[in-house]
Amino acid sequence: MKTQLAILVLLAAGTAMAQRNGGNGNRQQSSGADFVTRLDKDNDGKISSDEFDGPSEHFTQLDTNGDGYIGTDEAPQGRPPRQEGQQQGQQQGQQQGQQQGQQQGEKQGGDFVTRLDKDSDGKVSKDEFDGPAEIFSELDKNSDGYLSSDEAPSGPPPRQRR
Secondary structure, three states: OHHHHHHHHHHHHHHHHHHHOOOOOOOOOOOHHHHHHHHOOOOOOOEEOOOOOOOHHHHHHHOOOOOOEEOOOOOOOOOOOOOHHHHHHHHHHHHHHHHHHHHHHHHHHHHHHHHHOOOOOOOEEOOOOOOOHHHHHHHOOOOOOEEOOOOOOOOOOOOOOO
């Protein structure tokens, strides 16, 4: 009986907390007043263009009555929308990461050839290869009897079966 009572008390407390937070867990939606309070440096209850920390075109869009200030009734509520520049920056970052990965893979291929190429001809022959013959055959994609940097494995060598 005590256990059931304790569970009911915990459920009631959890429900009350969720309602107080607007059903968003611990994240509360930002209000227009929160926005103004955060940016209002001279504490006059409104945001001037000097106090605004975003692009000037956003200030103009938010100042709907054209008085040169953003009041609590004009201030955005909730999380700010993702800007196009942020999306472009993320895409550029992803592209750079892919390029770096490709360059790293090419470098690793070059390291493989450099490490095993005993006669310095820029490729690895069967005689120079220090692994099993069946692995050499799998790596030699064009079946020319040599491994070039584009055929070199990337990453650690596969585990040998015992």
